[in-house]
Structure formats: structure tokens, C-alpha cells
Amino acid sequence: MSAPGCLIGVGVGPGDPELMTLKAARLIGAADIVAHFAKAGNDSHARRIAAAHVRPGTVELPLLYPVTTESPKDGADYRERIAAFYAESADRLAAHLDAGRDVVVLSEGDPLFYGSYMHLHIRLAPHYRTQIVPGVTGMAGCWSSAATPIAQGDDVLSVLPGTLPEDQLARRIAGADAVVIMKVGRNLPKIRRALAAAGRLDRAIYVERGTMADGLTMRLSDRPDDRAPYFSIILVPGWVGQP
Structure with a gap:
């Protein structure tokens, strides 16, 4: 055997x-x-x-x-x-x-x-x-596709699933220096509202199909609609006030 x-x-x-x-x-x-x-x-x-x-x-x-x-x-x-x-x-x-x-x-x-x-x-x-x-990881691929430094020094990085309730998302976003939001998809409208409530919408970067040939990177505030595929991630970089 x-x-x-x-x-x-x-x-x-x-x-x-x-x-x-x-x-x-x-x-x-x-x-x-x-x-x-x-x-x-x-x-x-x-x-x-x-x-x-x-x-x-x-x-x-x-x-x-x-x-x-x-x-x-x-x-x-x-x-x-x-x-x-x-x-x-x-x-x-x-x-x-x-x-x-x-x-x-x-x-x-x-x-x-x-x-x-x-x-x-x-x-x-x-x-x-x-x-x-x-x-x-998908998030590493996305911040590399966006050519965006995500965290350094004492920055606290939080990785959040977009499936969380809106109030929890807003609270956790507000409490972190840098944020990665996964599982975007149909949760994008809720995520957008949570980012706005946390005062972080202006720093949010939307990455779709990171590292892939048909990938897309843009400021979330510039995205005109709330449709997003499963393979999308939202980044909120840290580095505020860093040398």
C-alpha cells in the first residue's frame, strides 16, 4: 500500500x-x-x-x-x-x-x-x-500597480473586508493610518459612504484587476459609478506627514 x-x-x-x-x-x-x-x-x-x-x-x-x-x-x-x-x-x-x-x-x-x-x-x-x-497577495499587486507607497515607519495598516457593516467600516478606517479594503464588488456604494464618513475618501485609490493586462487604477472620488468587479481593491495610503 x-x-x-x-x-x-x-x-x-x-x-x-x-x-x-x-x-x-x-x-x-x-x-x-x-x-x-x-x-x-x-x-x-x-x-x-x-x-x-x-x-x-x-x-x-x-x-x-x-x-x-x-x-x-x-x-x-x-x-x-x-x-x-x-x-x-x-x-x-x-x-x-x-x-x-x-x-x-x-x-x-x-x-x-x-x-x-x-x-x-x-x-x-x-x-x-x-x-x-x-x-x-492581491493587495501587494494592487499597490504595486498603483505605484503607491502604502505604509512606513509606525503606520498602522488595516486590511478590511468590504462586507463589514457600514458603521464598522467607517470606525476601522478612521482608526488606521493606512487601509486596504478587499471584497469590494457590490459593496462599493457602502464602502464609499464609509470612507466619506471617516474623512478618507479624498485619499482613496481604486484598483481593478491589479497586475492584469486590463487593470485600472484611479482615485475613487473620480470613479463615476458604483459598479466594481470582484477583483478590485481600495487603498488608502499612509505616509501622512512622513519624511
Whole structure:
């Protein structure tokens, strides 16, 4: 009987394939199984980033989300459906691991930072060998695309999900020197109001699809509408009064 395989969480970075690490490329190319998350009916963004490194004939395991909107985390229906999805996905990976196959799970950005891989890791790590390959985070890609220094010295940097209630967003924005707001999407109107309430709207930078060929960077106050894709981030740089 063969030894169980290894679960490998691989960060593929924020979008530009050239930002993948050499280690990520090597492990993807050597994998028995490559798993990737996607919305039903859509291609996996992580799979597109890693496309050049997936060997022809590699067994691929698409993991298709049953729900895709950023619903309130305390919604019972959402929590039940997404928990069942992660449990089922972990079982599918476990079958390959038990057969002695190494499984690479592709993750946009970094696997352990707001990534779906984490939900598989906590279910499987107690039972199988694991390896994590860090990746360039989406926020790092965005502030690099914007060529904007984000924090230095004693600046406090807060990373906030745009799904937070508006009053919490405003309070946390006001209490930080520099801010990154993720999970923008349909939350943009609320985020804009929270930034205004915190007195930070004039410093906010909107970055869409950072590091990608079709990326966009602009002052949020100059954006004429409140539509935003999932791959968008808002930056509020620190550095106020710094030498």
C-alpha cells in the first residue's frame, strides 16, 4: 500500500503569471492532481494564471462554488451551503491523497490570506502531509500597480473586508493610518459612504484587476459609478506627514 499523498496549497499571485514563484511553477508542473476553485460556468482565474505550468494530461479537479455572492457571514443558508461544499471538496481531495497522489490546490494571491484553500487545509491537515507555497497577495499587486507607497515607519495598516457593516467600516478606517479594503464588488456604494464618513475618501485609490493586462487604477472620488468587479481593491495610503 502506497503512502498517502501530500496536500500542496500553491499561491499563484494576483493575476500576472510572471509574478508566480519558481517553486509554484515547479510543483504545479510535477503535480499528480491540480485542483482549482471556480464559479459554476466560469473558468478558474487561478487556473488561467497557472496555465503555462500545468502538464498536458494532468488530472484536474474543478471545485465549483454552490454560491458566489459575498453574503453576510451570519446568514444560516449561506453558511450551511458553503460548509457542505468545502466538506465535499475535502472528501474529493482525500480520495486522491489516500491513493498516494500529491494534490496541488491553486490559490489566487496567497493560500493562507482570504483564500478558499484554507477551508480545505483545516479539514485535511490533521490527516495528511501538507505544504504551503506563498504567493504575492492581491493587495501587494494592487499597490504595486498603483505605484503607491502604502505604509512606513509606525503606520498602522488595516486590511478590511468590504462586507463589514457600514458603521464598522467607517470606525476601522478612521482608526488606521493606512487601509486596504478587499471584497469590494457590490459593496462599493457602502464602502464609499464609509470612507466619506471617516474623512478618507479624498485619499482613496481604486484598483481593478491589479497586475492584469486590463487593470485600472484611479482615485475613487473620480470613479463615476458604483459598479466594481470582484477583483478590485481600495487603498488608502499612509505616509501622512512622513519624511
